[in-house]
Amino acid sequence: TLSPYGVHQKHGQISNQRRQFSNTYISVEMDDATGVAVMKMKRPPVNSLNLELLTEFAISLEKLEIDRGCRGVILTSAIPKIFSAGLDITEMCGKNADHYGEFWRALQEMWLKLYGSNMVTIAAINGSSPAGGCLLAVSCDYRIMADNKKYTIGLNETQLGIVAPFWFKDIMTDTIGHRATERSLELGMLYSPTDALKIGLVDEVVAEDKVLSTASAVMAQWFAVPDHARQLTKSMMRKPNLDRLVTHREADIKNFVSFISRDSIQKSLQIYMEMLKKKGS
Numbered sequence: 001t002l003s004p005y006g007v008h009q010k011h012g013q014i015s016n017q018r019r020q021f022s023n024t025y026i027s028v029e030m031d032d033a034t035g036v037a038v039m040k041m042k043r044p045p046v047n048s049l050n051l052e053l054l055t056e057f058a059i060s061l062e063k064l065e066i067d068r069g070c071r072g073v074i075l076t077s078a079i080p081k082i083f084s085a086g087l088d089i090t091e092m093c094g095k096n097a098d099h100y101g102e103f104w105r106a107l108q109e110m111w112l113k114l115y116g117s118n119m120v121t122i123a124a125i126n127g128s129s130p131a132g133g134c135l136l137a138v139s140c141d142y143r144i145m146a147d148n149k150k151y152t153i154g155l156n157e158t159q160l161g162i163v164a165p166f167w168f169k170d171i172m173t174d175t176i177g178h179r180a181t182e183r184s185l186e187l188g189m190l191y192s193p194t195d196a197l198k199i200g201l202v203d204e205v206v207a208e209d210k211v212l213s214t215a216s217a218v219m220a221q222w223f224a225v226p227d228h229a230r231q232l233t234k235s236m237m238r239k240p241n242l243d244r245l246v247t248h249r250e251a252d253i254k255n256f257v258s259f260i261s262r263d264s265i266q267k268s269l270q271i272y273m274e275m276l277k278k279k280g281s
């Protein structure tokens, strides 16, 4: 079927209790018996967040949000060793202002839906999660990371010569505190799972093969609290950050477009992409 946003969706029934729907880059398996949906990003090689993935992400969340049977979402990756490499840098390089604006609006939309969700959201971080990947995780209610010292998480934007926007910074501050955020963002720090746990960036570190089962167990604990009370509390805690972006949404897009269009920033991003490609070859 074609959704109102023009994204093709495949629907399938895999048992009486499980429903599945899948787009190009997102697959969702909904378990009606538990009320939990597992949402997987699947954009090889590194789940970088391009316009299409962000759009599919927002649509999938919206569908789950209106599904009365769904109380919680586990967000994870179908790509081994990678949760998400963050924003797709090629969406921010060598394109025109209209494209940059459309891309940024899609990112804002996805974030407003994820951070503002009424459902319980748990990030099952089964791989590296820099920058925009870290934003996804920090926007959830709870974070469980795989215990593998090769994986890292953090807001490393300054390492690319760019700046984490105020709404990334706000939720990082709410998660790890002002001082840790200041240092972390200025230096563009990426943390191992153990170090991320120490500063409170993730809530639990577990063996790689236990990430999903731990997420399900944590979900059951969160489900023990009456939904209406938990939802009102979440909304009270998150409303100021949500309102701030909604109020300044157009200005934020304008800032992003003018910042990213600068020659010096384009040059920094190109150098970073070349560095990534060299490392891979």
Ligand SMILES: CCCCCCCC/C=C\C/C=C/C(=O)SCCNC(=O)CCNC(=O)[C@H](O)C(C)(C)COP(=O)(O)OP(=O)(O)OC[C@H]1O[C@@H](n2cnc3c(N)ncnc32)[C@H](O)[C@@H]1OP(=O)(O)O
Binding pocket: 045, 046, 048, 082, 084, 085, 086, 087, 088, 089, 090, 128, 130, 131, 132, 133, 156, 157, 160, 162, 163, 164, 165, 255, 256, 259, 273, 276, 277, 278, 279, 280, 281
């Ligand atoms: C005054 C205030 C104004 C405010 C303005 C605000 C501006 C803010 C703008 C933007 C915010 C940005 C947020 C972001 O998320 S930027 C993205 C940051 N991400 C990263 O730095 C991660 C980069 N990637 C990696 O570190 C690694 O790839 C890895 C650890 C995720 C995985 O490593 P590995 O498995 O070894 O894979 P490779 O490195 O070999 O990569 C495979 C392949 O994928 C390409 N690639 C990797 N990451 C990205 C990416 N984010 N976007 C696009 N492409 C990516 C990589 O180049 C390889 O490509 P190939 O050589 O062609 O195969």
